[in-house]
Amino acid sequence: MKSLFEGAVKFREEDFKEHKELFERLGQKQEPHTLFVGCADSRVVPNLITNTLPGELFVVRNIANVVPPYREAEEFLATTSAVEYALNVLNVRNVIICGHSNCGGCSALYLEESSFKKTPHVKKWLELLEPTRKKVLSLEPDTIAKRSWMTEQINIEKQLENLFTYPGVKERFLKGELGVFGWYYIIETGEVFSYDFDKHQFVLVEESPKIEQER
Structure with a gap:
């Protein structure tokens, strides 16, 4: 300390x-231009990765960079309320959902039930990633390493799908009023791959696309 x-x-x-x-x-x-949804992993530092100053990013972090499907409920919905606030009150112009290599949350999807004796709330949270796990297993990866990066990347795709369930997001995206990006960050190399919606694959970020930042 x-x-x-x-x-x-x-x-x-x-x-x-x-x-x-x-x-x-x-x-x-505050007038952040971008909502950054990232993993709570200590190695993922949003402002460092994006080279941004305080006030530019509205950051939401949780285990495995999850955006729960939109729903109205009487429960306390932390991530949902933060995303809702960023979109409808702060009026951010961009959303980045950033996953990363060696993600503990993603690897935990394949652990035995006994592994969660001390972390029952983590176990419950990971139920949100069940569609990701099922998709990966259906593709039958032949190595653990392949299963890992497939899980991490497919999870980003699934969270993008969930984001589009939020009121007005898909409409704003299609009109070009909201930039939506899925990033895959490689911790050991510093590389960032961005999801290409047309090619359905992650492409290395080597130059800046047009991203709304000005107010």
Whole structure:
């Protein structure tokens, strides 16, 4: 913990001062241009991956970068409410759903029931990934490594499908009013692959597409 406290002091004395004007503007309101839905994995750092400053991304993180299908309920729907807020109150212009290599949530889909004795809520959460697991198994991957990257990528595709169940998202996307992107981040190489909706495959990001950022 000592390093974290030291980090807080360093931020105030160095990093904050460097961006003082930015933080003064952000102190009154936020206007992020992009909703970033990512995994809670400690190795996935949205602002680092995207090279963005505070105030640019509205970030939602959970195990395995899940966007639950839209539904209205009396329960506490954390991810659903955050996505809803980003789309309808903050009026973000883009949505990125970012999965990654070596995802523990995705690999947990194939664990034995006994593995979840101490994590019953994780087990319940992973039920949202059952369509992903079924799709991967139907393709019969012949190695564990192949099963892993197939699960991670297909899961991103499934979460994109879920995003389109939110009111108005598909319509805005088809009209070009909302950019929707599925990213697959390779931790050990720093590469990012973006889902091509026409080719139904992930393509290495090597240049910037037109993404709405200006207000």
